Amino acid sequence: MTAVQLTSSPDPQENLATLRQLFADLPDARPQLVVLPEACLCFGAGDKRQRELAEVAGEGPMQDGLAALARDFGVWLVAGTIPLIEQPDSDKFSAACLVFNPAGERVARYNKVSMFDVDVADNTRSYRESAATSPGSQVVTVETEFGTLGLAVCYDVRFPELFRALRLQGADILVLPSAFTQVTGKAHWQVLTRARAIEQQCILVAGTQVGEHANGRQTYGHGLIIDGWGEVKACVETASPGLATAAIDISALQQIRRDIPVLTHFSSSKKVFHEQ
Numbered sequence: 675m676t677a678v679q680l681t682s683s684p685d686p687q688e689n690l691a692t693l694r695q696l697f698a699d700l701p702d703a704r705p706q707l708v709v710l711p712e713a714c715l716c717f718g719a720g721d722k723r724q725r726e727l728a729e730v731a732g733e734g735p736m737q738d739g740l741a742a743l744a745r746d747f748g749v750w751l752v753a754g755t756i757p758l759i760e761q762p763d764s765d766k767f768s769a770a771c772l773v774f775n776p777a778g779e780r781v782a783r784y785n786k787v788s789m790f791d792v793d794v795a796d797n798t799r800s801y802r803e804s805a806a807t808s809p810g811s812q813v814v815t816v817e818t819e820f821g822t823l824g825l826a827v828c829y830d831v832r833f834p835e836l837f838r839a840l841r842l843q844g845a846d847i848l849v850l851p852s853a854f855t856q857v858t859g860k861a862h863w864q865v866l867t868r869a870r871a872i873e874q875q876c877i878l879v880a881g882t883q884v885g886e887h888a889n890g891r892q893t894y895g896h897g898l899i900i901d902g903w904g905e906v907k908a909c910v911e912t913a914s915p916g917l918a919t920a921a922i923d924i925s926a927l928q929q930i931r932r933d934i935p936v937l938t939h940f941s942s943s944k945k946v947f948h949e950q
């Protein structure tokens with residue numbers, strides 16, 4: 675498994691070229707899961723630019739470029755997020771996380787649910803994601819030959835309810851394309867990602883944005899892979915593009931889930947909460 679860290683620019687073709695260079699260092703093992711960051715092909719250009727670049731599902735140079743990467747390198751690609759529109763004249767776009775199989779076929783789409791309408795004490799100060807993005811409302815899992823993926827994006831990590839829904843829907847590996855702010859990341863990133871892995875007894879793989887972007891935004895990085903026991907198995911420690919890779923034994927999840935049967939206990943405790 676591989677988490678990819680980027681300092682994405684506003685130019686999709688430039689970012690695709692960077693990805694192609696980084697992928698030369700992917701581990702040889704196949705199947706291989708590769709998770710890109712949020713806004714992987716266009717970051718820091720503003721909402722208007724993102725809307726201009728936005729593609730209708732199934733066609734366009736960003737989707738073609740991502741499909742080609744999956745196919746050329748023979749990997750399962752969780753393609754961070756890109757802006758997708760429902761119709762050519764739509765006002766708002768979805769922050770869509772697409773999953774491509776090693777043949778380059780698109781097998782799933784998750785639209786980011788949790789909108790980052792948040793004030794942060796950094797140089798941006800006020801993030802209003804919902805101004806240009808329409809939120810999704812579906813819980814999306816994807817079956818692969820190495821386990822079931824559960825899809826979530828960045829700010830979603832603060833909502834454990836979504837992750838419980840993913841686990842109940844069969845997730846083994848939580849994938850989390852992200853672009854955490856430097857300020858909130860420093861304080862919360864590792865605790866939140868480890869907590870989601872521990873409480874859902876799933877592996878978690880998070881691709882990340884890092885460094886300073888075209889609009890001066892600063893992202894936290896620390897792309898990482900966490901096992902189902904909550905241990906960080908790999909993390910990009912540098913504030914530059916790179917890969918975090920780890921070979922993780924999925925079968926270890928079964929033992930953890932048998933030993934600490936939180937889902938079984940959840941079904942009985944849930945009844946109590948509802949009666950209150």
Ligand SMILES: O=C(O)CNC(=O)[C@H](CS)NC(=O)CCC(=O)C(=O)O
Pocket residue numbers: 712713716717718790801802803828829832853854855858859
């Ligand atoms: O805007 C773009 O181009 C790409 N999208 C993002 O960067 C998103 C929405 S602004 N960022 C987050 O969700 C940060 C969450 C976060 O930092 C936290 O929960 O603390």
